[in-house]
Amino acid sequence: MDRESFNHPFEPIVFKNTKTLILGSFPSIQSFENNFYYAHPRNQFWKILEATTGYPINNVDQRICLLKESKLGLWDMIKSCSRETSLDSSLEDEDVNDISDLLQKYPSVSRVAFTGRKSEALYRIHFDHLEIETLYLPSPSPAHAKMRLEQKIEIYKEVLGWV
Numbered sequence: 001m002d003r004e005s006f007n008h009p010f011e012p013i014v015f016k017n018t019k020t021l022i023l024g025s026f027p028s029i030q031s032f033e034n035n036f037y038y039a040h041p042r043n044q045f046w047k048i049l050e051a052t053t054g055y056p057i058n059n060v061d062q063r064i065c066l067l068k069e070s071k072l073g074l075w076d077m078i079k080s081c082s083r084e085t086s087l088d089s090s091l092e093d094e095d096v097n098d099i100s101d102l103l104q105k106y107p108s109v110s111r112v113a114f115t116g117r118k119s120e121a122l123y124r125i126h127f128d129h130l131e132i133e134t135l136y137l138p139s140p141s142p143a144h145a146k147m148r149l150e151q152k153i154e155i156y157k158e159v160l161g162w163v
Helices: 029-034 045-053 060-069 099-105 117-127 149-160
Strands: 004-007 020-024 072-076 078-083 092-096 111-114 133-136
Touching: 020 099, 020 117, 045 060, 045 149, 060 072, 092 117, 099 117, 111 117, 117 133, 133 149
Parallel strands: 020 072, 020 111, 111 133
Antiparallel strands: 004 078, 078 092
């Protein structure tokens, strides 16, 4: 596969009452095709949030409602990049989103959580100076198969304070 350049296709999903902003790295090719975050059929993100919150995730509207009711926001660290596959390891030439600007627009956000080491590393490079709590969540990617779904659910509950 040839390396292609991509621009992030989605706006952030953030509400006036959002407390925790969840940051991924960059949408998968399947997310581009399905026009929404974490749309790869084997990605566990929505299954994890459904299990931790009890809200249904059958369609985009329900997923947005889950985020709003759970006071979660969603965006990605990377604004544009080049890549060959959906794997974070294939991402290059990353240009990052302006996380500090978003946090200024939404002062209710008091925590930033990362759904992978790539998003966390990019945040540390570009925004570590921001005075906000940061959290690490295990990657929901199908490539991160060394941890079972049940383990990820328990960690998300604990880290997000829903135990």
